[in-house]
Amino acid sequence: MSINAFTRLIFYFLFLVMGYHQASAQEHPLSKHDSALVVKYEAEYKTYLEEHANIKEATRYLNEIAFIYWEHNQYKKAIEYYKISADLNEKIENENGIAMINNNLGMLHADIMDYEKSYDYFMLTLAARRSKNEKIGMISAMINLSVVLNNLERYEESIQFLQESLNLARGMKDVDQMKSCYGMLSETYEKAGDVKQSIYYFNLYKTFTQMAQKEKIDQIMEDYSEEKLLKAQLEEENKKHKEALLERKKELESVQRTKQKYELELSSYDSITRSLYDDLNQKELRLEVLTKESQISQLKAQQEIQEERIERENEKRKLQIAITVSLAMLIVLFFILRSKRKTKKWAVDLEKKNEVIEEQREELRELNSNLQELVEQRTEALKKANDKLSEFIFSNSHIIRKPVANIKGIVNLMSKIEVNKKNKQLLDMLGKSNSELDDALSSFNESLTLNESFLKENQSTEK
Known part of the structure; x- marks a missing residue:
């Protein structure tokens, strides 16, 4: 596999891991067992804090609760409990506990993509590890900082932390940490747009991994310079190429010998082949004619079948069109009849309404005539x-x-x-x-x- 292909494979794997992490970032409700544990740990925390005044043990239960929420992707709850625990640890000046909690808070804020706060917590963790010269903790904190800085696109700072981590890992002869630093440097340079440096560190990562798999760790520890690692990789690849060329050469020689053998055999059978070829020509021609005739008859049969099929499809299509037209006519007829019926009904209703109006007009005329008589009578009485x-x-x-x-x-x-x-x-x-x-x-x-x-x-x- 070429270096570029292998590089693409690694980055594709990293992409899948990131996609899986994002897909699994959805909050999950606590199970009955976990809910019971949270209640139990809450009670233990209050007991140790209030009755026994044992802050260190109380913070242990707070950390357990925070971890349960963290496992279920309930990051805000986890952050809340870790912060309470950090405040209590500060009261008793538990530096190791504070550093551990700050590291967890940095990872939690990175999970919710709050990289600025994540950076602050990781820096606090690194300061605590430096103060006690805990090299493994320093390497872990700096690698975490490089991941956060990559997300903030502050690649130069990220590379500085990774170089420092690599130097610490070399001094400790920690193979796993060195591999992690090489891989992270390759990824960081790739994000920064420096493809040459990215491939350089990736080759170191690849060679280092291969040599470690072949149990050559002692040799690596004796001389782990980057130049010699690259040189060893090139020598290994040249050796493989030479072996492949030798195998190819042997295959070609074997093919050449086989070819010469077949040529000798063919020359001995050449005269016999010519005589048989003449006889076979006529038979082949006849067979070819018969084959052509058979093919023509098959084509005609297929054509007839195709024509019958087309005719059936045309008849079927005509029938469908006739049915569709009939249905359309029935629908139109239905709506016409319905419209006529409604029109007739409206005419009857209108006639009835006109009759009612005429009756009301007649009543009004009678009322008007009676009213005139009443007015005249009243006028006469008034007079x-x-x-x-x-x-x-x-x-x-x-x-x-x-x-x-x-x-x-x-x-x-x-x-x-x-x-x-x-x-x-x-x-x-x-x-x-x-x-x-x-x-x-x-x-x-x-x-x-x-x-x-x-x-x-x-x-x-x-x-």
């Missing part, structure tokens, strides 16, 4: 009442007021004659009563005059 009222007003004005005026004149004459005190009082009382009566008649006349004008107005309005 009679008006006449009576006029007579009353006339009577009031002339007949009733005349005695009142006479009494008033007599009272005035009597008031000029000397009379005793008692008669004087009677005359005053009579004059006062006469005045009151005169006032009452005046008021009554005004009311009657207003009523008369009102009746006349109504009478003119009704006319």
Whole structure:
């Protein structure tokens, strides 16, 4: 397999792994068993924290709960519990616990693609590992940082961390870590667009893996320089090419010998072949003619079958068209009949409505004629009442007021004659009563005059 093909295979595998991770990132509900564990660990955490004041043991149960949520892709819940655990570990200055939790928080934030926070947590982890000179922890933190930086497209920083990790792995003679660094460097340079460096580190990764598989680790540890690794790879490939060329050469020599042998045999049979060939020519011609005739007859039969099939299909198509047209005509006829029926129904309903309207018009005409008679009767009654009222007003004005005026004149004459005190009082009382009566008649006349004008107005309005 060529280097480019192998490179494509590795990157395709990485792509599949990333796709699987994204596909499995969906949150899953806790099972009954896990839910029971969460409840149990919550109780243990509270017991150790409140009753025993054992913060370290309490944080262990918090970490267990966070890990359960992490396994079910419930990242926010896991982050929440890890943060509580980190705060408690800071109180007791448990640096190892804090570093482990920060590392987990960095991975969780990377899972939810919050790479900035992931970078911060991994940097805290790296600082804690540096302070205690834990080389394995430093390598792990720096590889995690390179993954985050690749997602942030900060490739130069990522390469710096990977080079530092590679140097640490070389110093420790850790084969697995060295392979991881070579693979990550190849991937990072490929993302940065430096194909040459990517292939360079990938070849180192490939050679290192092959040599490790052949149990040459001791040899690698003695001299693990990159140049010698490449040289060993080239020597191995040249050796394979030479072996393949030798095998190919042997195959060609064997084929040549076999060819010469067959040529000798063919030359001995050549004369016999010619004589047989002449006889065979005529037979082959006859057979060919018979074959052609058979083929022609088969073609004719196939053509007839094809024509019959086409004819049947045409008849079938015609039948389908006829059925379709018939159905269409039936549907159109149905809608026409339906339309006529509706039109007829509408005409009957309209005729009934017209009859009802005519009856209502007749009733209105009768009501109008009756109303006119009522108006005339009322007008006549009002006229009679008006006449009576006029007579009353006339009577009031002339007949009733005349005695009142006479009494008033007599009272005035009597008031000029000397009379005793008692008669004087009677005359005053009579004059006062006469005045009151005169006032009452005046008021009554005004009311009657207003009523008369009102009746006349109504009478003119009704006319």
